[in-house]
Amino acid sequence: MLEAVLLLCLIIASTGKLDAQESSTVYDPFTTPESPAFTYLNVSPSSVERPRAPRTLAVGLANGVDSAGKVRSGLAFDVAPFQFLSGILPVSLAEYQKRGVRNWLWNTSASLGTVTPQTDSASTDMSVGLRMVLYDANDEMADPHFTRTITDSIASCQNRLAHPEMTTADLVAVNQCGAKAWSQVYQQWEDSGRGKWNGSGISLAFATGWRLIDSQFSQTPSTGWAAWLVASKGLGSSSLFMAQLRYDDRQNIPPGAEPERLSIGARAIFGSAKANAYIDLSGGHTPNQVGGSSFSHKWSAGIEFRAADQLWLSTGFGSTFATADQPERVKVIANMRWRVFKDPQFIPR
Amino acid sequence: MADDSILDIPPATVKLAGASQPLTVEMTFNTPTTVNYKLWFRLKDADWQELASGSFPDSISQAGGHFTIPKVTDGTQFDSVFTFTGKIATPIDGSVLFIQGEFPLSGGTVPMKGQISSSHVTSGSLKAVFNA
Numbered sequence: 001m002l003e004a005v006l007l008l009c010l011i012i013a014s015t016g017k018l019d020a021q022e023s024s025t026v027y028d029p030f031t032t033p034e035s036p037a038f039t040y041l042n043v044s045p046s047s048v049e050r051p052r053a054p055r056t057l058a059v060g061l062a063n064g065v066d067s068a069g070k071v072r073s074g075l076a077f078d079v080a081p082f083q084f085l086s087g088i089l090p091v092s093l094a095e096y097q098k099r100g101v102r103n104w105l106w107n108t109s110a111s112l113g114t115v116t117p118q119t120d121s122a123s124t125d126m127s128v129g130l131r132m133v134l135y136d137a138n139d140e141m142a143d144p145h146f147t148r149t150i151t152d153s154i155a156s157c158q159n160r161l162a163h164p165e166m167t168t169a170d171l172v173a174v175n176q177c178g179a180k181a182w183s184q185v186y187q188q189w190e191d192s193g194r195g196k197w198n199g200s201g202i203s204l205a206f207a208t209g210w211r212l213i214d215s216q217f218s219q220t221p222s223t224g225w226a227a228w229l230v231a232s233k234g235l236g237s238s239s240l241f242m243a244q245l246r247y248d249d250r251q252n253i254p255p256g257a258e259p260e261r262l263s264i265g266a267r268a269i270f271g272s273a274k275a276n277a278y279i280d281l282s283g284g285h286t287p288n289q290v291g292g293s294s295f296s297h298k299w300s301a302g303i304e305f306r307a308a309d310q311l312w313l314s315t316g317f318g319s320t321f322a323t324a325d326q327p328e329r330v331k332v333i334a335n336m337r338w339r340v341f342k343d344p345q346f347i348p349r
Numbered sequence: 350m351a352d353d354s355i356l357d358i359p360p361a362t363v364k365l366a367g368a369s370q371p372l373t374v375e376m377t378f379n380t381p382t383t384v385n386y387k388l389w390f391r392l393k394d395a396d397w398q399e400l401a402s403g404s405f406p407d408s409i410s411q412a413g414g415h416f417t418i419p420k421v422t423d424g425t426q427f428d429s430v431f432t433f434t435g436k437i438a439t440p441i442d443g444s445v446l447f448i449q450g451e452f453p454l455s456g457g458t459v460p461m462k463g464q465i466s467s468s469h470v471t472s473g474s475l476k477a478v479f480n481a
Contacts (some may be wrong), residue, residue: 090380092380092405093405151383159402172471175466178469179354182470218403
């Protein structure tokens with residue numbers, strides 16, 4: 001009984017902290033970073049600019065340099081650059097559903113960030129990153145069955161509500177009907193198995209950076225680069241296998257936090273969209289300062305279940321379960337380590 | 350506060366190349382959203398008539414995004430509703446062309462630009478009047 005109360009307290013106490021703690025500095029190795037530039041810099045910006053037009057992006061970048069020509073710290077941009085080019089490189093829905101190069105380009109995002117390095121407050125570290133989703137089985141807009149169903153539903157809304165000389169209120173009514181249709185069609189799509197929790201996918205990301213000496217572009221030594229590749233394959237309706245490859249050659253890592261130079265891992269998940277069991281295996285190669293290198297391998301296993309919307313509980317064991325850098329999210333209750341997350345283990349993208 | 354699910358499309362005034370001649374309405378869409386449309390027209394002092402209704406991508410329609418008003422006279426009006434669905438914040442980039450002969454008429458290229466709203470649905474109404 002006491003353990004149940006403590007667990008409930010853990011859930012309540014953690015709920016408010018989750019969004020702040022969902023940081024790109026503590027990311028799941030089986031996902032490619034949403035914004036690789038921020039992950040590269042070990043930052044989680046509280047505010048990210050996402051311009052939707054080239055002019056807005058240009059103005060934002062220009063404002064990132066002060067009147068003395070120095071780059072400001074704290075810049076954070078995330079854009080989908082090829083979506084600016086729809087007039088020159090159109091991607092119709094039919095083209096998108098071919099899942100070819102235009103689909104990849106449309107789903108490519110670029111990020112840029114700046115931060116003041118701990119060891120040199122006069123300089124600025126800058127990074128740019130790229131993320132590309134090559135395949136995503138859970139992309140509803142790439143599924144002709146989904147889009148046919150939604151257009152049939154919207155046609156029904158228009159047949160009932162649309163007429164000449166519509167007012168704004170009339171359009172709102174059409175949209176409300178359409179929004180309800182979207183929710184229903186999407187739920188049916190998920191329930192039918194097409195929008196599977198264990199859908200296959202592959203994504204990759206890359207980031208590189210420079211140190212702007214004295215925050216100016218006149219001296220910009222490189223700070224290295226990093227790359228991520230994650231692939232997942234679902235089998236049947238209750239299993240998902242994931243693999244990740246990461247190369248990290250950054251020189252701006254805080255002391256004591258150096259990641260492995262090259263790491264590779266595999267994860268197997270068995271269960272459903274609401275509860276599952278998992279096992280992770282990973283290995284890494286880290287060069288040391290005297291010219292040699294060390295190899296390490298780690299594992300973890302456990303179960304996780306969805307306690308509420310965007311609230312997952314996980315318990316397990318192993319060398320990588322609930323590592324020391326996440327003390328706020330790990331509690332020991334009833335001799336078991338529990339941790340709290342906003343997302344489950346099976347989001348590979 | 351403006352409703353982010355409404356696409357603002359300014360009304361168009363189109364100069365006809367020739368009165369009492371056919372006019373073609375051509376639509377193109379350059380981003381991966383679904384599009385449902387209903388088109389109407391009415392001659393001066395007449396009732397509204399439905400010109401077309403359908404969706405993009407549409408595997409059934411043979412029209413291919415072209416619809417023809419058989420005879421357009423001075424004062425003919427055009428009205429329409431377009432409903433777009435897709436992932437939130439997907440850009441909307443389309444256009445409607447009013448054509449007589451081979452080329453769009455003066456004032457006859459009407460862009461539709463915006464983005465999919467937070468409810469996954471955005472609608473707009475394109476209205477035009479044709480003058481000789």
